[in-house]
Amino acid sequence: MHLKFPLHPTLKYILGSLLFIMGSPIWASTWNICRDCEHSSIKKTIALAKAHDTLLIQKGIYKEFEILVDKPLVIKGIGYPIVDGEKKGEIFRVQSDNVTLDGLFVINVGISYTKDNAAIRVVQSKDFLIQNMVLEQLFFGIYLEKSSHGKVYHNRIIGEAVDEYNSGNGIQLWYSTDIEVLKNHVQGTRDGIYLEFSDRITITYNTSMDNLRYGLHFMFSNHDVYSNNTFENNGAGVAVMFSKFITMKNNTFRKNWGTAAYGMLLKEINDAEISGNTFEENTIGINIEGSNRIQYHNNDFINNGWAIRVIGACYTNSFKGNNFLYNSFDISYNSKLNDNVFEGNFWSSYTGYDLDRDGIGDVPYRPVKLFSYVVNRTPETIVLLRSLFMDIIDFSERVSPVFTPDNLKDAQPLMKIRR
Amino acid sequence: MLKILKYSFYDLIRSRWSYVYFLFYLALGFVLLFLNNDVSKAVITLMNVIIVLIPLIGTIFGVMYYYNSREFTELLLAQPINRRAIFMGQYFGVAGSLTLSLVLGLGIPFVLYGLLRSNAIFDFTLLLVTGAFLTFIFVGLSFVIAISNENKIKGFGYAVLLWLFLAVVYDGLFLMSLIVFEEYPLDTFSLVATALNPIDLSRILILLKLDISALLGYTGAIFKKFFGTDLGFLVSMAILLLWTILPILGLSLKAKRKDF
Numbered sequence: 129m130h131l132k133f134p135l136h137p138t139l140k141y142i143l144g145s146l147l148f149i150m151g152s153p154i155w156a157s158t159w160n161i162c163r164d165c166e167h168s169s170i171k172k173t174i175a176l177a178k179a180h181d182t183l184l185i186q187k188g189i190y191k192e193f194e195i196l197v198d199k200p201l202v203i204k205g206i207g208y209p210i211v212d213g214e215k216k217g218e219i220f221r222v223q224s225d226n227v228t229l230d231g232l233f234v235i236n237v238g239i240s241y242t243k244d245n246a247a248i249r250v251v252q253s254k255d256f257l258i259q260n261m262v263l264e265q266l267f268f269g270i271y272l273e274k275s276s277h278g279k280v281y282h283n284r285i286i287g288e289a290v291d292e293y294n295s296g297n298g299i300q301l302w303y304s305t306d307i308e309v310l311k312n313h314v315q316g317t318r319d320g321i322y323l324e325f326s327d328r329i330t331i332t333y334n335t336s337m338d339n340l341r342y343g344l345h346f347m348f349s350n351h352d353v354y355s356n357n358t359f360e361n362n363g364a365g366v367a368v369m370f371s372k373f374i375t376m377k378n379n380t381f382r383k384n385w386g387t388a389a390y391g392m393l394l395k396e397i398n399d400a401e402i403s404g405n406t407f408e409e410n411t412i413g414i415n416i417e418g419s420n421r422i423q424y425h426n427n428d429f430i431n432n433g434w435a436i437r438v439i440g441a442c443y444t445n446s447f448k449g450n451n452f453l454y455n456s457f458d459i460s461y462n463s464k465l466n467d468n469v470f471e472g473n474f475w476s477s478y479t480g481y482d483l484d485r486d487g488i489g490d491v492p493y494r495p496v497k498l499f500s501y502v503v504n505r506t507p508e509t510i511v512l513l514r515s516l517f518m519d520i521i522d523f524s525e526r527v528s529p530v531f532t533p534d535n536l537k538d539a540q541p542l543m544k545i546r547r
Numbered sequence: 548m549l550k551i552l553k554y555s556f557y558d559l560i561r562s563r564w565s566y567v568y569f570l571f572y573l574a575l576g577f578v579l580l581f582l583n584n585d586v587s588k589a590v591i592t593l594m595n596v597i598i599v600l601i602p603l604i605g606t607i608f609g610v611m612y613y614y615n616s617r618e619f620t621e622l623l624l625a626q627p628i629n630r631r632a633i634f635m636g637q638y639f640g641v642a643g644s645l646t647l648s649l650v651l652g653l654g655i656p657f658v659l660y661g662l663l664r665s666n667a668i669f670d671f672t673l674l675l676v677t678g679a680f681l682t683f684i685f686v687g688l689s690f691v692i693a694i695s696n697e698n699k700i701k702g703f704g705y706a707v708l709l710w711l712f713l714a715v716v717y718d719g720l721f722l723m724s725l726i727v728f729e730e731y732p733l734d735t736f737s738l739v740a741t742a743l744n745p746i747d748l749s750r751i752l753i754l755l756k757l758d759i760s761a762l763l764g765y766t767g768a769i770f771k772k773f774f775g776t777d778l779g780f781l782v783s784m785a786i787l788l789l790w791t792i793l794p795i796l797g798l799s800l801k802a803k804r805k806d807f
Contacts, residue, residue, distance in 0.1 A: 454588075502722070506729040509722055511737050511770070515750060516599050517718035 162186035170203075170211070171195050185209045185232065193217050193238070200226035208233045208262065213247075215239065215265075222250040228257040237266040239294055246271035246296070250278065258283065268296035269317060272304045279308045287317035289340045298339070301326040301349075309334060316340075320362065323349040332356050342367045342393075343384075346374065355379065365390040365410065368397055378404040381413070390415045391432065394422070402427065412437050413455070416445075425449050426546065434460050434500070443467040451546055452476060452495070456513070459536075460500035466533035470495065474542040482543045492537040498525035501532060551623070551633055555640025559612070565644055568604065572652025580660045586667040590674060593653070594753045597678050598746055602685045603710050605645060609689030610706045612641050614699050624807055634690070634802040638795065642686040646679045653678075670756050677749040680787040684745050685710070687794030694801045717744050734769045741770075742783065745790045752783055 159173050161183060167173040170192055173183055179199045187207035193216045197203065201224075210233045213219040217238040220229065227250075234247045246268035250256055256278040262285075263269045269285040272278065280299060289295030298314035300322045301307060309331045314320040320336030323329060324347045331354035336343035343359035346352065346368040355377040359366050365384035368374060374397065381391035391410035394400075397419040406428045407413035413432040414424075417439040424447045429435035435455040436447075445468040452458045453476045472488070480491035499518045503510050512518050525532060559565050575596065579589040616637065623633050657671060689706045696702035721740050725733055741747045755774050773779040 502726070506726050508729070508733045508737055509725050511725075511741060511751070512718055512722055513754065514595060514598075515718045515747070517715045517722065520715065 156180040158182045160184050163188045193219050195220050197222045197227050199224050202228040205231035212236050218245045220248040225254045231260045233262045235265045239267045244268050250275045269298040272301045274303045276305045282311045285314045289317050297322040319345040327351050346371045367393040369395040372398050374400045376402045380406045382408045384410045394419045416442050448472050457500045459495040461496050462504045464533050466536040470538040472540050474545050478541050487543050489541040492539045493541040494537045496532040497522045551636025552639045555637045559644040569648040569652045576653045576656030586665045590670050598750050601678050601681045605682045605685030606689045606706045606710045609686040610693045613693035630802050631799045642683045645682045649678050683791045691794050691797045713746050
């Protein structure tokens with residue numbers, strides 16, 4: 129009897145792919161690593177494993193360093209096993225495409241004055257994934273070197289940096305492109321996140337706090353986006369230097385408070401977009417030097433010492449729709465030349481009126497105080513902050529500007545705070 | 548002395564001006580807190596007012612009271628009372644009642660708005676303490692000026708000039724010298740120049756406590772190192788105390804020698 133068994137083409141396809149998935153362990157096997165197992169060393173197991181295998185590291189302490197991952201592997205920790213480098217050197221070195229590191233607790237990276245030892249170093253690799261790692265007692269945390277198309281997701285990097293010369297960066301990207309840095313937490317390192325010659329990087333939802341120097345540091349990196357990050361209480365805030373086409377959106381810069389601290393430091397930045405950010409309680413909100421064609425839109429500057437400090441050579445920037453609330457100085461300028469546009473911002477110290485009730489003040493606002501000019505020239509004069517004499521001088525300068533650029537004004541100041 | 552102090556004090560407490568002064572601070576405190584709703588911010592705004600107004604009102608009140616009560620003073624001088632006691636009594640009466648107006652006028656709204664539960668209480672106390680010091684200093688200075696000048700117009704003029712000098716002109720000269728000598732290290736100079744003027748000293752003391760000290764940059768770091776420590780705080784309090792004692796000594800010296 130001939131049994132007819134008709135198969136729908138779609139069903140055939142599903143069955144086929146199921147067979148393929150079920151069949152794949154035939155080629156890729158899983159290795160269990162634990163203290164009392166057959167395999168108790170990560171290094172030796174990697175040597176035995178074949179490409180595309182999975183290594184499951186069970187809970188325990190593994191005292192190993194210089195672990196070279198030179199084939200596509202998935203290395204996954206179960207219950208956060210501790211990999212202890214005993215301060216002897218680098219711990220993981222990834223030198224292959226398609227490597228995944230997941231759920232490990234890596235501690236004790238060796239501090240060196242000649243080598244940049246990292247907890248995890250990725251060298252010339254593509255499509256890597258580093259996630260759910262916890263790194264402590266480190267020198268450098270995650271160091272990506274000439275790598276691309278990877279993802280650094282949801283890691284916790286906690287350093288105990290004291291001095292700049294013997295500490296490393298949390299996440300460092302060097303000559304790397306197309307990488308996503310998402311939801312990481314970095315604290316207590318030298319620079320939280322550091323980019324050098326790295327293009328098309330996306331940095332989102334990270335927290336970088338209590339770092340010695342910068343929360344985030346850009347050098348010669350173009351076309352990068354960072355958004356929705358929080359930078360708090362870093363030694364010098366965030367520095368963006370010598371880069372082009374950077375987008376900075378919806379970040380929060382808080383409490384970068386100190387004699388040399390900035391919310392954000394811009395140096396030689398061109399064609400960037402800075403919008404929707406919040407700068408709160410920084411000594412200097414944004415320090416701008418030699419940066420052109422930047423759009424500063426819809427940012428909030430709250431309770432800063434200086435909201436924006438322009439050092440020099442900044443042309444064709446536009447400041448629109450920002451809120452300047454209760455800053456000691458809204459804008460500080462050190463030249464008489466102004467080529468930047470201020471329009472439609474809200475200034476908490478604006479005292480004008482709005483007779484036609486269109487929400488825009490009828491009298492222009494001059495955001496630069498003469499005092500900030502004097503302070504730029506002789507920093508010691510800041511001692512006279514909030515003295516009556518200074519208020520009188522500021523008032524007279526505001527009535528008839530002599531020292532500050534005549535055209536530096538917001539001709540359309542908002543009457544109500546922008547929500 | 549206590550009796551005269553009591554008399555002067557009650558005389559002023561009952562007078563209209565004391566109430567006006569008290570009500571002014573009361574209104575100021577309430578309005579500031581109503582608009583700000585944040586105790587520590589209100590303290591900052593209050594500082595600006597206190598630094599300028601307290602010396603001015605202390606000066607004018609002191610001169611006015613001295614000239615107004617001159618006949619009564621002459622009457623007292625005819626009695627067998629120690630000269631020092633008469634003038635000291637009057638001085639403490641005026642300064643005390645002004646301080647009371649200040650403390651109550653500002654204290655009541657702040658306490659009502661939950662100062663005791665906020666951590667701005669120390670800043671606020673410092674504000675009141677420096678305010679009290681400034682009152683005592685400027686009432687003392689104005690008494691010395693008044694006792695040295697028979698002519699009321701001259702006395703008033705000198706007193707207002709003194710206030711103008713310490714509140715405004717001094718800072719102007721300070722600024723000029725900072726700019727002229729900007730090539731030189733000015734840290735010690737600015738430290739000393741600040742300490743020499745009670746208004747500047749009070750301003751810096753409060754500023755350093757108000758967490759905007761980082762604004763002061765490198766100079767601020769030096770100030771913080773000096774005024775921010777317990778020793779610096781004690782030193783600056785001692786300077787304020789010296790500023791209070793010097794006019795009092797001058798007053799008693801003048802009073803002893805003066806021929807009425």
